[in-house]
Amino acid sequence: MSQKWVYSFSSQSTQGNRSMKNLLGGKGANLAEMCSLGLPVPPGFTISTEACLHFYETNKEIAPEIREEVLLALKEVEKITGKVFGGKENPLLFSVRSGARVSMPGMMDTVLNLGLNDQSTLALAKKTNNERFAWDSYRRFIQMFANVVMGINISLLESQLEDLKEARGVHEDTELSAQDLKELCDVYKSVIHEELGKRFPTDPMEQLWQAIGAVFGSWNNSRAIKYRQMNGFDDSWGTAVNVQSMVFGNMGDNCATGVCFTRDPSTGEKIFFGEYLVNAQGEDVVAGIRTPAPINEKSKNNSNMNFKTLEEIMPKTFNELVQMYQKLEAHYKDMQDIEFTIEEGKLYLLQTRNGKRTVNAGLKIAVDLVHEGVLSKEEALLKINPEDLNQMLHPRLDPQAEKTLLATGLPASPGAASGEIVFDSETAQNLQNEGRRVILVRQETSPEDIGGMSAAVGVLTARGGMTSHAAVVARGMGKPCVAGCSSLLIDYQAKKLTIQGNVFHEGDFLTFDGATGAIYQGVVNTIEAQLSDTFAEFMSWADEAKTLGVRTNADTPEDSLVAREFGAKGIGLCRTEHMFFAPERILAVRQMIFSQTLEERKKALDVLLPFQKEDFIGIFRAMDGYPVNIRLLDPPLHEFLPTKDEEISQLALSLGVDKKEILERKEALHEFNPMLGHRGCRLGITFSEIYQMQVRAIVEAAMIVAQDGVKVFPEIMIPLISDKSELRILRAEALEVIEELLKDFKGEVRYKIGTMIELPRAAITADEIAPHADFFSFGTNDLTQTTFGLSRDDAGKFLPVYTSKQIYHQDPFVTIDRDGVGFLVKRAVELGKKTKSELHCGICGEHGGDPSSVEFCHEIGLDYVSCSPFRVPIARLSAAQARIKSARGL
């Protein structure tokens, strides 16, 4: 069977339907669908995206077989409309528009009124009895065609229009006469010839071929390429071309054009809502030159309340429109954004699509449609982009507020924050104690800044990427953060911040939006987030639908409670090292590190034990009834080393050695690549007493809360395993401590011991590791670093180039790389569960809150994902969607 390139649509015969978006583009598929529904759509045809790809393959020529099909389809439109393309009596005119599988508004080219030339314009004037309309149409067409298809600088033509208006002493286009416009057409044509050295084509067929070629060509204009890069769309999709017979809303006062929404796109309320203009083309509504009128009473607002509604001036047509919108919403099962034109009293629909809406409106519409019986719960769940929930959970900038943009960094943690800037943790904490709102500004943050980050309302950094320390910790805290904004020049000494030449000192106010990365001058109003009942109802459906568990990454009782409110059912990753930085503990930590003997080290650990126990008691209580997965000490020890002179002196004093020795030992702890260094279980192997202290703290805390009736399920997680023997040894050592503690205990503490799979070798040899583990938790942050050989702290320097060149289609630290990292995770789950069917498997990397990654986790059969508290709802919805999609074979 030879390939089909062109698909007709009309009330008489339609070859496409809504499911053919990849082939016909979104617009083409919807036009076909509307025709099939019997709605009044101006007839036309769609040239497929495959024809676009073929166009590029054949050196940007439209192949003869495609031209042939176009001609056949064109004949059919002539037959249906009774008009003739380029005809001298009843000329058929076309719009020629792009249409990719997803909407790329304004990115590609459109030509209207195609088919006009000197003859057909006369015919149009005669037929419509409106000479001015005809020449104005022609004038617009020449201008558009010359610009879009022939590539002339549009200002060369516009200046002619301006000159003419000046010569006539008028201000508005509409004040020009038919004769004026006719002359202008001739002027345009000579300017084109002069400027481009070729003539404006007056043969309609020639116009059509050129326009089709131009629309195909616009797929690869730089604007469109950039847009696809930003949105992650594939260059290989191509665009379809929709050639549709023109209807005119601007032929007189019995004509109109408008846009309507089947529900309120701002609030989601169920009201029919729209605007229209009498005697106008669609572009006029969009361009906003004239204020449009409301289509009905409900659409009135302050600026349009004095206009007559469409319902009033054309009641019959309005009623037709009402019936059509109801039909369309019921058919598409979603709020529709409909473009219509009324030509001499006859209603035409030019486009329908799922309407854009605010996140809150989207949620309300989805829930309402379930209540109305239009959607099933599962269908409603698929309507919401999980990432959009972010907007609902965080404060955001007042969209009405005025703001001065200073710079833009990476949108590292969503939410808006406004406050006084400070440059160190101590000041942040002091000012917060005085009840002031501060923004912590740092080159980059380190674990020592945790206190300051916690005290601040938001964090700004000059370095680091989306998974830098600042970004990860801020997301964990649900705190807004803009990271890696290289325009920030920070002078710690002078407590001074320079942004693009603007200087700010400590105490000056800034505002930023962590969802966009934008940093603004001074205070900009923010709006607090509020979770509605609709949200709660919707999320309860998600929980019914999903099979994947959702836990949270939390290190404090406070975070645990927040996450629990957001629906987390347990903790998937509790990092113990953050607990070590509190001022009253850090000295003991440092004593431990600098100990030369086992006794010294044990003494320091004895100081830390009660602190750790307190931490765990708080978290266990907050997570009553749910598992709490605690990772034993993971980072390289030198993260805890003193850096300031006074800290070094204090440590030297406490250990009874001189400063020089501290500095020497510090030097000896230096590592070239700490990420690959003496950390994780390697600490447990070399200093087993550290892990034993932590295990003791966990179990003693569990025993204490269990006696108070708390249901406690501690999970002890050993990080950075590369070989089964590490886990075998450390598990045995932990069990020894645990069994000794629980020997005479009467209450119940059901514990597990397992490991993080975060090194390629652990994933590859998972079958050997599984016998020693009750669970696997995939640390996909580190697994991504090692699989790619990519330090997330350093990747900021070249990762942007990588994404812009489409080498990596997504930042692998944001969305799990299925081909590489995903291969390892999948393999480890398969090998692990094959060896031990009851092995519990989860993910605790940053990916646990990313929708595409959550989908992957569902597909490969993980038991749960774990993510920062504020991403828990996103993970829940993503998990539900993954389940629904896979059940439906999507």
Place this chain on the structure above:
Amino acid sequence: MSQKWVYSFSSQSTQGNRSMKNLLGGKGANLAEMCSLGLPVPPGFTISTEACLHFYETNKEIAPEIREEVLLALKEVEKITGKVFGGKENPLLFSVRSGARVSMPGMMDTVLNLGLNDQSTLALAKKTNNERFAWDSYRRFIQMFANVVMGINISLLESQLEDLKEARGVHEDTELSAQDLKELCDVYKSVIHEELGKRFPTDPMEQLWQAIGAVFGSWNNSRAIKYRQMNGFDDSWGTAVNVQSMVFGNMGDNCATGVCFTRDPSTGEKIFFGEYLVNAQGEDVVAGIRTPAPINEKSKNNSNMNFKTLEEIMPKTFNELVQMYQKLEAHYKDMQDIEFTIEEGKLYLLQTRNGKRTVNAGLKIAVDLVHEGVLSKEEALLKINPEDLNQMLHPRLDPQAEKTLLATGLPASPGAASGEIVFDSETAQNLQNEGRRVILVRQETSPEDIGGMSAAVGVLTARGGMTSHAAVVARGMGKPCVAGCSSLLIDYQAKKLTIQGNVFHEGDFLTFDGATGAIYQGVVNTIEAQLSDTFAEFMSWADEAKTLGVRTNADTPEDSLVAREFGAKGIGLCRTEHMFFAPERILAVRQMIFSQTLEERKKALDVLLPFQKEDFIGIFRAMDGYPVNIRLLDPPLHEFLPTKDEEISQLALSLGVDKKEILERKEALHEFNPMLGHRGCRLGITFSEIYQMQVRAIVEAAMIVAQDGVKVFPEIMIPLISDKSELRILRAEALEVIEELLKDFKGEVRYKIGTMIELPRAAITADEIAPHADFFSFGTNDLTQTTFGLSRDDAGKFLPVYTSKQIYHQDPFVTIDRDGVGFLVKRAVELGKKTKSELHCGICGEHGGDPSSVEFCHEIGLDYVSCSPFRVPIARLSAAQARIKSARGL
């Protein structure tokens, strides 16, 4: 079928053979084999290693079924010898010895003369007509048994012997009378009872059970465990126990005992060679208390030339021995080390084994045996441990020289070196220019030290492991190196080195042995390596046998020529970055790095281009006819940054900026984990002009030498690929440069473009990468780092603990980890060749010169390995052995 635990051996019936080493231990298997050959071996039986394992499983009890088999075997020995165990007339005595599958000399326990008690000693005296011999045997037995089996402190008994000698006024044991010895036996027994609270067992069966248990138990004494750890032997093997009837070389002057070698173990010459003692036990020969006599004329040397030979005093027995040794050598097809005892004129063989020999002797013996028609070439190739060739290729310490050991570090690069110590590269180069021999001493080396390392005769470092910079580069240069010797305390300022309290200044002499890690005071004589014709002949057989290609890693024409002499057929890895450190180039490199604009950068690159071209011309000429694989720039740029103040000033001046700016830009280039940072192809992607300069240099160099008639096969290797797109882009960019250059070229330059597979993701997605690559070269150093999440620069701190705890059985940077890294390499080869059958695959990590890793490379079907020049012969032999073994199903 029930399990068999005990295997008899005797001239009448033998149940084992030499192939049963795992079950019977080496000694037991050989005793059985000798019996089968009809050689006069004192009869006995072997209790299997499985019985040893069973012993540990049953709480260190000898199970009844094992005891039963022992008793049956014992009866058989009684029958054959006509003696009775514990008998009062003709007592049967046993030796009880350990015997694991490999020899662990002196590590486990032995008991001789077992079966003696007060009665049987009398019987022995009567039968041998030698009362003194009988009581001395009993005395020795009690002493040995009490120590080995019962665990008494041996000095408690020895002091009794000393007291007795003092009381009798004699100096030698032999001066004590039979009565003295008899009394001593009683004293021993009472000391034992007093000290241990239990009695010396006089029941022979009880003696036997206890001795067997003790030998089994000695498998897990700390000495044996340590020895196994050091040698990588498995704890689960267990030891066999050999119970053998005693024969006595010390019953009078018609008795003797000796050791002989079928060839000279020092030179390999084909001469029968050995020593013996009249009227002595085997232990006496080994202990060296009496000077042994030569068995024949050829065995005479300065210290024994006046003794009578065995040939002279017992010609008949000597002739029997000659026949036996010839039979044994022919049977075992190798030089044998034979222990014999002559009891009253009758010759017994107690042990035969493949004799230990020097490396040179081993080679000569193997080659001679081929010439003699005893061995096939393939069998001869299997006789030599490839690692041993190292000794032949490097200078070594004169074994006769006196030396004072100062400290021991890691044996990082073999060979001995003697010279004046210096602490910096500049001094090293200056002194070398004066013709002085220097040893470069550094905390650790960096690429900036290349010049100094090259000028020095050897390198010592205080930090770093077996794959540290110093170790890798030194091996590459074939220079001796001891690395990571933490006893070296270096004071650069004072130019002072302190080793265990000894202070050395610049210019003081040291000597060290890179094969052992030992560092000696002053100058110790060294012996230069010389490659013999035998070596050449042997290696030619290896080349015939192997299918795997062997290339070298070399960065200079000099190294290339050395490697070619050692048999390398091409270069598998030529690192371009080392070329950047020469003083006349480094400034341009730094200018390139600090360039802010493309123009600045191109200007600096233009300076470097001719240098790189010269480098390649030299290497191409040296490798005429062979492929040269050149890796484009790989390390993070900051390795090239200036560190010294004057370098910074110079750079600032040359760029026309101030020092502060240089320091700031340097700070901006800092990376947390440079190994995972902005390096490898990431440099090529972000600064494509760097790679383009290098490609241009390669191709222009190739064109120049090709015109001179050199056969040149450049291979351009792009490092650190994580995704196919990187290679696709960089390949296309390289091709553009190449095609432009070759457009009008008349000569032939056959080039390839390929990639290093050194990241897990590249290995996992090899099928996607293969279409863009002409070859894969596995960079197993970095692949090991990323697969294990282990920085080789930092692993020194904990890797020793890991190997000592047997978590990693081998250092994964020395021997490829088959389970993890090997899985990835194997997968990549399979996927790569499936996608592109002509894909050429090799390995260029340090593993390419490690025998076990080479074997793995052969097994998985690689085309070649590449290693440092001095390891090329090792790789060739390893490749041959791998081929032979796999062909034989070994």
